[in-house]
Amino acid sequence: MKKFALILSIMATMVVLAACGSSEAANGEGEDGKKTLVMGTSADYKPFEFIDTANSDEIVGFDIDIAKHITEELGYELKIENMDFSGLIAALNSNKVDFVFAGMSPNEKREKQVDFSDIYYEAHNAVVSMEDTSIEELSDLQGKKIGVQLGSIQEGKAKELQEEYEGIEVIQRDLIPQLVEELKTGRIDAAIIEDSVTSGYLEKNEKLTQFILDPNTSKGSAAAFPDDSELVEEFNEEIEKMKESGKMDELIKKWFENGGKSE
Structure with missing residues (x-):
């Protein structure tokens, strides 16, 4: 009986300690x-x-x-x-x-x-591209590949542009640096990125350029x-x-x- 009581006591102590650990x-x-x-x-x-x-x-x-x-x-x-x-x-x-x-x-x-x-x-959305693509306004995006970050507001904006301009293909990537790299290698023609984020990339890459997508509305x-x-x-x-x-x-x-x- 003493051994049984001791076992019960040990088990009870273990339950209390486990509960404390779970609670924390x-x-x-x-x-x-x-x-x-x-x-x-x-x-x-x-x-x-x-x-x-x-x-x-x-x-x-x-x-x-x-x-x-x-x-x-x-x-x-x-x-x-x-x-x-x-x-x-x-x-x-x-x-x-x-x-x-x-x-x-x-x-x-x-x-x-x-x-x-x-x-x-x-902030505002910006359309970023390489200078030699001569993308300066929304109509220039017709028939182009546009990169966006997956799950972002910019992805939704690009899909809206698909309905307005013929031939736009939306390319999704997980990370912003991936979009910039795709631009530099020519795998996409433009990317929609928030302007507060693009400034650093434009400073480091002189061949990158941008225009504000929605100058009259802020995000x-x-x-x-x-x-x-x-x-x-x-x-x-x-x-x-x-x-x-x-x-x-x-x-x-x-x-x-x-x-x-x-x-």
């Missing part, structure tokens, strides 16, 4: 007791998020700085998961990540699947969350504080004017 993992608590939030991103979208290969394998960028600032202000630890842009919403809906920062723009399709924060940055970026997430309100409050304090302007200047360098 489920709550996403770090070593200091803070809850950890997992952020999904696609680190190919400079200057929003990219891997600074010249210095390390760390993911850096405009969105990363915003996420770090907000989570720190709210008392969370931050963990960043890098994945293809097209898989970010699925990762949210399967609870693999708590939120997404990836230069993502709300649209009707996405808003049916996830919740969005307030807009934190606005906003927002953070994405699972439906009914309590984080939306918390993040909105911090985004507003960043705008009012000048912190958002400071980060915009750092990443879009100074190439990621603080003054």
